[in-house]
Amino acid sequence: MDFTLTERQAYWRDRVRDFIEAHVRPRDHDYHAQQAEGGRWKVLPVIEEEKARAKAAGIWNLFMPPASGRPHVDDSFEFDGPGLTNLEYALCAEEMGRIGWASEVFNCSAPDTGNMEVLHRYGTRDQKDRWLKPLMNGEIRSAFLMTEPAVASSDATNIETRITRDGDDYVINGRKWWSSGAGDPRCEIAIVMGKTDFEAQRHAQQSMILMPLDAPGVKILRHLPVFGYDDAPHGHMEIELENVRVPVENMLLGEGRGFEIAQGRLGPGRIHHCMRTIGVAEEAIEKMAKRLLSRVAFGKAVAEHSVWEQRIAEARIDIEMCRLLCLKAADMMDKAGNKAAQAEIAMIKVAAPRMALRIIDDAIQAHGGAGVSEDFGLAKAYAGIRTLRLADGPDEVHNRAIARLEFGKHGGRDAIAAAKAAAGAR
Structure with missing residues (x-):
């Protein structure tokens, strides 16, 4: 076994490490000072400033797949990233972990990373244009709604949120919590996991659907601190979904594919x-x-x-x-x-x-x-x-x-x- 890093692995790790030491760590005091001013749920200038710097430097969306080399027959090139492998990205992620807000500087923070991968892999062209593009540009944030307070969500087959077809819409009813990211004022879209068919086979009942956070019927009930820390402006929320209507075309991949x-x-x-x-x-x-x-x-x-x-x-x-x-x-x-x-x-x-x-x-x-x-x-x-x-x-x-x-x-x-x-x- 050869544990020596390849030139490419070291190149990306060192670029991330050097950027953090030159631009993120020296501004950690700015981050905390800005967070302490005014309300908690706000956009911090220091993050936006350093995001712009990282984006200009090309240290951006590191987890996204690379250009495939295929002819542009659908949406292949437009939504590609630098194409780091899991191994290459892992080395960069370790560096980001050293300072809590560093991941967002490179547009590599959860849950956006996972949501962008879902949209990239399973989204339609329209879904990508509307949601993936601004996410990859760092213009908006997203949330992932899966866990529920009423059931043991360690077994995801327990979830009770209903996603019911009604004409050209799906109607969502349920209650989610620990919905990370929903506290950010830039959070515009959520991926919601619910059941479209309670009678189907155990792992074919669930579906995932795209839900705008400003849709009528979406109500943030409360913020959930972690050991007293609010994790603002990111936050973790309990959210009630009452007769939330979203277009049929917001379904990801198809019913039962959750x-x-x-x-x-x-x-x-x-x-x-x-x-x-x-x-x-x-x-x-x-x-x-x-x-x-x-x-x-x-x-x-x-x-x-x-x-x-x-x-x-x-x-x-x-x-x-x-x-x-x-x-x-x-x-x-x-x-x-x-x-x-x-x-x-x-x-x-x-x-x-x-x-x-x-x-x-x-x-x-x-x-x-x-x-x-x-x-x-x-x-x-x-x-x-x-x-x-x-x-x-x-x-x-x-x-x-x-x-x-x-x-x-x-x-x-x-x-x-x-x-x-x-x-x-x-």
Whole structure:
């Protein structure tokens, strides 16, 4: 195995890293100062300014597929991006994860990344013209409405939102929550997952449809803070959908295709999250090390106390292991497809947030009372990463998938059935 980065991989990673260090990190204080002024739900000038700079530099929409070389028979070229592979993008995503708002600067923040991929892959030309183009230009934001408060949404077949055909419209009724991005005043479109046929086969009941946020009947009930953090201007909202009418042409791919779309959307998104998480962990270990070297307790630098040597060493080991697993998953997705990489995707989705939480928790401890304050950003980082143990499927769902794949190597269902039969016979 050759773990050396290719020239292209290093080129894109370094461009992102250098831009962040030159333009994003120096303006982090501007970001927080602007967020503290006036209302919470607003567009921050610092983000728009740095977006324009990144776009002009060509560090933009990095996750979007490349020009295919085919004749322009439909919409191929107009909606293409730089064409980074999952592996190449993973290296860039880690750099973006080091500062919370960096991803948006490159037009690479969730849920827009996943929504743009859905529109690119499954959208019609009209849908792309109306929604994908302004999303790729960074002119608007989007939301993804899937989770519901009334059901266990870890099993997406439980969702109860109804999407009913009525003439030339679909009528949407239901209640969603943790609708990330819906608090942003630039958020104009949402992808909604609901059921068009409650009697169809289990995974053919669901559909996805495009819903303008300003459609009559869309009501934002409340904002949902995460451990007290509002994540403005992005936010997470609970939304009531009451007789919301959207044109028939807003359906994505066709009725009953929602699960198919979801699986295409979530695989790459999970890798993006995990690599950003590794960036968060790198920031935390750096802050921890600097704090330990700068403080004295009981007559010597805190870094010289053996307990902290152990914690720093374990943090570095854990980061390196998770990075390799994440890059392996991304490489498998590129070479063999998402399905072939499903075990690796599930494993890193469990491992990365747990790893980062341990390191952030140790960093908080190293900072003492300052660690739980707003001064070092560690408490907010912990809140954000803790959410990832639930987002895009909770740990338990991914562990279940990993276990089933493992059992499958050794007889799987047949072995379980035989064991049950033997137990019954006794």
